[in-house]
Amino acid sequence: MAEQRTVEIQVLRYHPQHDEQPAWQSYKIPFSDDTSVLQGLLYIKDEIDGTLSFRWSCRMAICGSCGMMINGKPQLSCHTFLRDLLPGPVRIEALAHFPVERDLIVSAGGFVGKLESIKPYLLPREPRALAAGEYLQTPEELERYEQFSACINCMLCYAACPEFGLNADFVGPGVLALLHRYNADSRDGGRAERMPVLNAEEGVWTCMAVGYCSEVCPKRVDPAHAVNQNKATSAADYFLRFLGPKRGPL
Amino acid sequence: MDTFTVDIAIVGAGGAGLRAAIAVAESHPALTVALISKVYPMRSHTVAAEGGAAAVTLGQDTLEDHFHDTVAGGDWLCEQDVVEYFVGHAREELVQLEHWGCPWSRRPDGRANVRAFGGMKTERTWFAADRTGFHMLHTLFQTSIRYPSIRRFDEHFCVDLIVEGGRVQGVLVIEIASGDFRVIQAKAVIIATGGAGRVFRENTNGGIVTGDGMALAYRHGVPLRDMEFVQYHPTCMPGTGLLFTEACRGEGGFLLNRAGYRYLQDYGLGPAEPTPRNKAMELGPRDRLSQAYWHERQRGRTISAPHGEVVHLDLRHLGEARLRERLPQIYELALRYLGIDPSREPIPVLPAVHYTMGGIMADGTTASPLPGLYSAGECSSIGIHGANRLGSNSLTELLVFGKVAGLEAARYVNATSHGDAASVGALAEASAARALELLTRPRATERIATLRREMAKSMEDGCGIYRTAATLQSTCNRLAELKQRYQRVGLDDHSRPWNTEWLLAIELGYLLDVAQAMAHSALERRESRGCHQRLDGFEQRDDAGFLRHSLAFYRADDVPRIDYGPVKITRSQPGTRVYGAATEAARAHG
Amino acid sequence: MSVVANRPRPYVRSMRGWWRRDPFFMRYMLREATAVGVLIYAIVLTVGVVRLAQGEAAWNGWLAALRSPWSVLLHLALLLAMMFHALTWFEIMPKTLPALLIGGRRVAAATITRGGWTATLVASGALFALAWWWGS
Numbered sequence: 001m002a003e004q005r006t007v008e009i010q011v012l013r014y015h016p017q018h019d020e021q022p023a024w025q026s027y028k029i030p031f032s033d034d035t036s037v038l039q040g041l042l043y044i045k046d047e048i049d050g051t052l053s054f055r056w057s058c059r060m061a062i063c064g065s066c067g068m069m070i071n072g073k074p075q076l077s078c079h080t081f082l083r084d085l086l087p088g089p090v091r092i093e094a095l096a097h098f099p100v101e102r103d104l105i106v107s108a109g110g111f112v113g114k115l116e117s118i119k120p121y122l123l124p125r126e127p128r129a130l131a132a133g134e135y136l137q138t139p140e141e142l143e144r145y146e147q148f149s150a151c152i153n154c155m156l157c158y159a160a161c162p163e164f165g166l167n168a169d170f171v172g173p174g175v176l177a178l179l180h181r182y183n184a185d186s187r188d189g190g191r192a193e194r195m196p197v198l199n200a201e202e203g204v205w206t207c208m209a210v211g212y213c214s215e216v217c218p219k220r221v222d223p224a225h226a227v228n229q230n231k232a233t234s235a236a237d238y239f240l241r242f243l244g245p246k247r248g249p250l
Numbered sequence: 251m252d253t254f255t256v257d258i259a260i261v262g263a264g265g266a267g268l269r270a271a272i273a274v275a276e277s278h279p280a281l282t283v284a285l286i287s288k289v290y291p292m293r294s295h296t297v298a299a300e301g302g303a304a305a306v307t308l309g310q311d312t313l314e315d316h317f318h319d320t321v322a323g324g325d326w327l328c329e330q331d332v333v334e335y336f337v338g339h340a341r342e343e344l345v346q347l348e349h350w351g352c353p354w355s356r357r358p359d360g361r362a363n364v365r366a367f368g369g370m371k372t373e374r375t376w377f378a379a380d381r382t383g384f385h386m387l388h389t390l391f392q393t394s395i396r397y398p399s400i401r402r403f404d405e406h407f408c409v410d411l412i413v414e415g416g417r418v419q420g421v422l423v424i425e426i427a428s429g430d431f432r433v434i435q436a437k438a439v440i441i442a443t444g445g446a447g448r449v450f451r452e453n454t455n456g457g458i459v460t461g462d463g464m465a466l467a468y469r470h471g472v473p474l475r476d477m478e479f480v481q482y483h484p485t486c487m488p489g490t491g492l493l494f495t496e497a498c499r500g501e502g503g504f505l506l507n508r509a510g511y512r513y514l515q516d517y518g519l520g521p522a523e524p525t526p527r528n529k530a531m532e533l534g535p536r537d538r539l540s541q542a543y544w545h546e547r548q549r550g551r552t553i554s555a556p557h558g559e560v561v562h563l564d565l566r567h568l569g570e571a572r573l574r575e576r577l578p579q580i581y582e583l584a585l586r587y588l589g590i591d592p593s594r595e596p597i598p599v600l601p602a603v604h605y606t607m608g609g610i611m612a613d614g615t616t617a618s619p620l621p622g623l624y625s626a627g628e629c630s631s632i633g634i635h636g637a638n639r640l641g642s643n644s645l646t647e648l649l650v651f652g653k654v655a656g657l658e659a660a661r662y663v664n665a666t667s668h669g670d671a672a673s674v675g676a677l678a679e680a681s682a683a684r685a686l687e688l689l690t691r692p693r694a695t696e697r698i699a700t701l702r703r704e705m706a707k708s709m710e711d712g713c714g715i716y717r718t719a720a721t722l723q724s725t726c727n728r729l730a731e732l733k734q735r736y737q738r739v740g741l742d743d744h745s746r747p748w749n750t751e752w753l754l755a756i757e758l759g760y761l762l763d764v765a766q767a768m769a770h771s772a773l774e775r776r777e778s779r780g781c782h783q784r785l786d787g788f789e790q791r792d793d794a795g796f797l798r799h800s801l802a803f804y805r806a807d808d809v810p811r812i813d814y815g816p817v818k819i820t821r822s823q824p825g826t827r828v829y830g831a832a833t834e835a836a837r838a839h840g
Numbered sequence: 841m842s843v844v845a846n847r848p849r850p851y852v853r854s855m856r857g858w859w860r861r862d863p864f865f866m867r868y869m870l871r872e873a874t875a876v877g878v879l880i881y882a883i884v885l886t887v888g889v890v891r892l893a894q895g896e897a898a899w900n901g902w903l904a905a906l907r908s909p910w911s912v913l914l915h916l917a918l919l920l921a922m923m924f925h926a927l928t929w930f931e932i933m934p935k936t937l938p939a940l941l942i943g944g945r946r947v948a949a950a951t952i953t954r955g956g957w958t959a960t961l962v963a964s965g966a967l968f969a970l971a972w973w974w975g976s
Contacts, residue, residue, distance in 0.1 A: 014851050016747050022851060032556075034489060034587065046699030050742030050751040055289075057456035060492045060583060062384055063293040072862060079586055099850035101427060102748035107850050112290065112404070120392040122351030134348040136360030142353060143946075144939065149353050149385065153292050162865060165855050178392075185351065209932050210868050225949075228935040 004030045007082055009040055011052065012093035014100050022100065025049075026089065031082045037090065038066055038077040041104075054104035061218055064154035068104050069093045074159035074216045097158055097165035111155055114171050118179045118197050123190030141186040148181035148226055150219045157213035157223050163206050170206040171197060173213035173223030180226035195237055204230050251678060252432045253671070256282040256401065257663045258656075259421050259436035261408045261463055263287035264294030265383070265645065266627030267442035268390035269652025270659070275397035278660045283400045284434050286423055288407040288458065288753070291391045295444055295456045296648065299383025300495035300579065302375035303645035305340035307364050311372040313337045318822055320643060323369045323535050324607075324636020325780035326797065326824040327476065327817060332614045332633045334820065336643075336650055343649035344376050352389040353378050366500045366528050367642045369535035369829070373528075375642040380495050380577045386645060406432065407753050408462060410681035411439060411623070412674050413470050418622035419669040422681045426753070429746025431685075433678040435671060437663040438622045440655045441467060445606035445628035446764045447480075448757075450714075451706035452558075453603040454486055454493040463629045465760035467610045468767065472618045473801040475631040475815070476608035477764070478772035479781045481639055482715055483604035484539035487587060488557035491602035494580050496641040498565060499532040501576050505539070506562040506596065507551040513561075517542040519830040530830045537638040537781045538829065540601040544715045555598050562596035569593060601715065605644065607635040607781065608768070611801065611815075616655040622662065626655040631799075633818070637780020689752050694740020698755050701732050701739060705758075705765055708732075713769050718786035722773040729766050730809060736762060767802035767810050774812045775800055793824050871928040877921035880914075930956030 006028050014022035029043050038056055045052050055065040059078045066077040071091050082090065098106035128135055157173040164170045171179075179198065183191045197203050207227045214224040258274055260267045263285050271285045287294065306316050316337040321328045344362070348354055354362040355377050367375040378385035394400055406423040412433070413419065420435040446461030447453040468474050484505070485494040499505075502525060507513045512522045512531065519534040519542070526533050543561055546552050552559040565573060570593035573581050577592075584590045584597050610618055610625040612632040617624055626632075627648050634647060705728075712725030736759060743751040777792035778784050798814040805811055859865040884906075891902035905911060933956055934949035941947070 015745065016849055016851070017745055019851075022853075034556075045751070046697070050698070051745075053743075053748045053750045055293075057289060057293050057458050058295065058298045059456065059490060060298060061586075062381065062579070063289075063295075063297050063456060065289065065293045096853070097855075099852045101850045105748055108290065109404075115392075116395050121396055122349070122393075124349070128349065130342055130345055130349065134345050134354070134362050137356055138360045139356050139358060140944070141360075142356055146353055146379075149388070150381075152297075152384070153290075162855075162858055162868075165858055182351070185353075187351070208872075209935065210865070211932055211935065212862075212864050212868070214935070215864065222935075224932075224935045225939075228932075229938045231936065232938075 005032070006030050007040075007086065008089035009044065010089045010091045011041075011044075011103065013052070013103055014094075016102055022093075033083050035082045036078055037070055037075075037080045037082060037085075037092065040082055040090075041077060041092070052104075053102050062152055064152035067095050067154045067156050067159065069096055069159065074156040076154060076156070076218050079218070095155060095159040097161065098155070108155065110168065111153070111158065111172070111175070114175045115153070115178065118171070118175055119190060119194055120178050120182060122182065122185065122188050123193060124187055125189030135187045137186055144186070145181045145184035148177045148184065148221055151177055151181075151221045151223075152219055154218065156216045156218065160212040160216040162210060162212075163208055167202070167206060169202045171200075171202050173207075173227060174221075176204065176230070177221050177223040177226035180230060195234070198230055199234050199237060204228075204234050207231075251675070251682065252430070253435060253675065254284060254401075254432065255435045255668065255671075256284040257436065258282075258438045258440065258659045259284045259286060259434050260440045260442060261286050261421060262294070262442035262444060262627070262629070263291035263391075263402070264442060264444055264627065265296040265387055265390060265648030266652035266655070267294075267440070268387070268394050269649050270440050270442060270626060270656035271400045272390065272394055272397065273653040273656030274660050275394075275399045277657060278664070279397070279399050281399065281660055281663065284403055284436065285394070285400050286403040286406050286408060286421065286434065288405065288426065288462075290404050291394075291402070292388060293458070294387060295459050296383045296387040296645075298454070298456060298493065299386075299645055300380050300493060301497040301500070302365060302367060302377035302382045302642045303344055303386065303649070304367065304370065304375050304640070304642040305344045305646055306337065307341060307362070307374055307376070308372060311374055315371045316340070316374060319370050320634060320640055321636070321822045322825070322827050323638055323640040324634070325638055325791065325827060326793070326819070326822070327479075327636035327779060327799065329614065329633025329818045330820040330822060331818050335614060336634050336647065339650045340646045343646065343653065347386060347389055347649060350389050350393040353385055355379060365497065366526055366533055367640070368496050368499065368533050368539075369529055369640040370642070371528055371833075375500070377497065380497050380579045383645060386648075403432075403434070407756070408443075408466065409685045409756060411466050411470050412677050412681070413620065414669055414673055414677060416621065417669075418620060419674050419677075422678045424685070424753070426750075427748060429749055429752075431678070431682045433675065435668060435674050437666045437668055438624065438659040440616075440659050441610060441623065441625040441629055442627045442652065442655070443629045445609070446761065447603045447606060449706065449709050449761050449765045449768065450480070450603040451703075451710040452486070452491040452600075454483055454491050455603070460757040461606075461629075461760050461764035462757065463625065464609055465763045467618060467620070467623065467625065468763060468802070468804045470620060471804065472620050472623065473611045473803050473813070474608060474764070474767045475611040475799050475801055476637070476771070477606075477767040477802050478713075478775055478800060479607035479635075479637050480603055480713070480768065481536055481605040481607060481781050482540035482601035484536055484543060484601045485563050485599040486602035486604070487583070488555055488560050488598055488600050490587070492583065492587070493604065494563060494583070494597060494599055495577070496536075498563060498577060498580060500526065501565075501572070502526045502568055503532060504564040505532055506564050507546050508553045509551065510562075513546050513551065514539065514542055515830075517545065518832070521831055529828075529833045534829045535638055535640060535827070536604075537783075540715050541783060543601050553598065558600055560598035560600045563599045564596040565592045566594065566596065605639055607631070607637065607639055608771070608800075615658045616651055617658060622666070624655045624659050626651040637782060685756065688739075688755050689741065689744060689749070691740055694738055696735050696739045698739055698741075698751070698758055701735055702758055702761070705729065705732050705762060709765055709769070713772055716783050716785050717772055718784060719773065720786070722769060725769045726766070726773060726809065729762060729769055733762050733766070763804065770810045770812055771800040771802050797824060870924065874921040874925035874928075877918050878925065881918050881922075926960050927957070930960070
């Protein structure tokens with residue numbers, strides 16, 4: 001019978017009530033070829049140390065709960081596999097650039113607040129009665145924004161973005177990608193209403209085109225593209241505003 | 251304890267909860283809504299649904315067909331008047347969601363596209379790539395942001411309903427970040443907490459699908475209806491149970507046994523044709539497909555794999571381009587988790603628990619027998635799925651009945667006033683004390699994970715695809731034992747802020763109660779119907795004896811009492827479920 | 841709107857040395873640092889223009905300075921920096937453009953990048969050939 005393989009997992013622990021600062025704790029766990037980091041953490045919580053706290057749910061990289069730093073890189077623990085991190089130790093810490101509430105749990109309220117601030121809903125270009133059926137949208141028109149609509153709000157891009165790390169007011173890659181998703185939707189006419197967010201200092205102009213956000217995105221949303229192509233939009237909006245208020249969307 | 255007073259409290263912010271909140275906010279903007287969820291709304295398990303949402307769309311499709319497909323799919327255990335309402339309001343809800351921005355996949359002419367799905371006579375399943383639930387949930391969540399009357403309580407865990415004077419008065423929640431209790435006093439409560447698939451070992455569900463709302467309603471005297479009907483999805487990843495959407499089969503995938511043979515033709519679903527045909531072969535209903543797998547396994551015709559016996563889902567003939575376009579998510583899933591390229595190799599799959607047909611008893615207006623309590627979505631049993639749900643009916647259900655729940659709750663509260671705040675507070679304190687006892691229990695001998703594993707294994711063994719009195723009784727006994735041992739479950743974590751272990755312990759309590767309702771309902775139903783199949787002399791459907799709903803009633807310190815309720819039949823008299831070649835014959839005979 | 845929670849105090853981690861934590865960030869800082877090279881070269885050229893205005897002796901003095909070993913070393917370093925600058929410039933360029941469609945199909949970012957590098961090589965080659973021919 002093959003001997004059970006084990007690997008060392010190091011987790012940066014922090015408890016708000018009794019820790020002044022975070023500290024590393026080490027565990028040794030069994031694993032097999034298809035064990036994900038999340039399954040490893042669940043093993044620790046179930047069998048070794050129930051005090052380890054982390055977010056998770058779907059296990060299939062669609063709910064966006066389980067983002068964390070694994071060996072220094074922002075990843076989803078549910079689809080990162082221990083087999084690829086051998087021989088270990090595997091170092092796990094809470095998502096970078098966010099305040100840590102406990103163990104691997106970061107404050108997510110700021111991100112959600114920014115998401116709420118960009119009018120992330122369709123502001124129809126033209127009204128349409130329900131009885132008239134769906135708006136027409138060709139596959140080509142859908143393609144123009146579909147990629148940006150695939151964001152699962154996992155915040156890995158924020159952990160990858162040093163500008164966000166240095167300035168927590170930066171609206172950030174994920175939210176700006178969502179903003180672009182609506183602007184690029186052929187049914188939407190709300191671009192003008194979203195410009196103030198884009199144009200603000202904390203909007204596209206904090207972005208320094210590092211590009212790491214798009215590298216780490218598990219859904220290939222390419223937020224760097226969403227943000228940076230809107231720099232031209234924002235600049236044009238700034239310079240062309242003298243042409244008068246009735247100037248339509250670009 | 252902080253107290254918040256609102257008109258309507260909604261527990262659960264998935265598809266149904268969000269739709270209900272929006273319905274209230276749109277129709278009655280003066281009413282305040284508390285939208286409570288133990289996770290941020292976009293983490294709700296609606297997000298994982300893949301295949302699509304059904305509604306009559308094409309010219310050749312009719313409401314009558316959708317109605318009949320659904321009722322037959324449910325093996326006639328459906329409330330037919332509710333099904334009629336459902337099919338009649340499906341399309342307008344999908345159009346409404348489109349108006350809110352949902353990126354439905356399109357035909358070249360710009361109209362929403364529809365695809366074939368299991369058990370449906372005509373293509374009527376709207377879809378958004380292969381992540382329909384994701385897009386629906388995000389559209390609903392983002393749309394809900396427009397309404398200031400919706401106050402969200404994100405990451406607040408519901409530990410009890412507050413019931414007084416014979417009606418619901420609000421809920422008690424834990425603010426997870428601090429571990430503090432909060433009371434949300436409300437005139438009406440809508441439960442939209444999802445299913446209970448985590449009761450079983452191998453399931454497609456996320457960690458949060460633990461039957462919370464079902465258990466809470468149940469403990470307060472509301473019957474759980476048809477709990478024995480648990481759906482196995484036939485094509486799931488071995489080991490994790492993760493879902494490979496039915497759309498794989500809608501697009502033309504085959505299911506093969508170890509001989510590379512499309513075995514479904516041996517189970518009344520044939521003949522096998524090279525392209526998908528509605529209601530035949532791989533597009534048969536889920537219960538039949540899961541049962542066919544079970545038989546193949548008994549016959550030794552499945553393939554042995556590290557995580558159990560599997561069959562092959564073959565998508566190779568679809569080609570990489572079509573796979574990447576129509577099924578991008580499952581392509582990634584197979585590649586990343588299994589190292590398998592579906593355009594080159596078949597994917598190993600097996601059935602895993604996916605959906606809970608049963609739930610909180612709800613009438614056609616989503617009202618439960620407890621005044622002020624409503625339910626919508628997977629947590630409720632409103633009567634459209636019967637003994638077996640057709641794929642793509644449940645995403646539509648979230649919208650149709652989420653809206654109904656919101657409107658009905660709004661109507662109710664406009665004619666009601668709040669209960670006495672002091673008695674609400676006292677009841678809340680008592681509930682909080684019970685929840686705290688788990689946390690502060692000094693001597694404990696059981697670990698949460700041990701009990702959870704034993705429960706899940708027992709349910710899979712005794713209450714699985716095929717059941718007998720012996721296996722069911724064994725499971726019932728085991729559950730009773732586990733409930734005893736649960737009294738001695740202990741935690742490692744005794745702190746309050748972000749104590750997720752405490753929440754896991756509370757969830758285990760919910761799971762055990764729901765599991766008991768399932769197992770006992772199954773034991774008492776001495777027939778086979780839909781997803782409830784027996785091998786102990788009750789292999790046939792028994793309309794005379796059991797064309798009725800099971801009702802499980804909670805009894806403290808005892809097993810549930812099982813009673814029965816009538817099934818509403820209107821236009822479709824119980825007949826034979828017709829799939830495969832038989833559908834052609836049936837059509838020919840008109 | 842989300843009801844603000846009574847959160848316990850969270851821990852904020854320092855950003856000190858952030859760019860040394862990941863090779864990606866180090867590469868980014870190197871990319872940005874090439875701008876300093878651009879500045880240095882601009883100063884060198886500006887000095888050249890000034891020397892030109894000051895007459896033939898000044899001009900020849902500047903040319904002689906350019907041929908000194910330190911200057912050659914500097915210019916080699918600047919050349920490497922410019923090459924890296926051009927390489928990374930075209931890597932990031934597709935992100936700044938809206939999606940390009942040719943014949944209904946999306947032009948991949950990699951195509952735009954390679955196009956840019958090709959154009960750079962061709963233009964550089966042409967300039968070098970011109971300078972060589974001029975000088976001979």
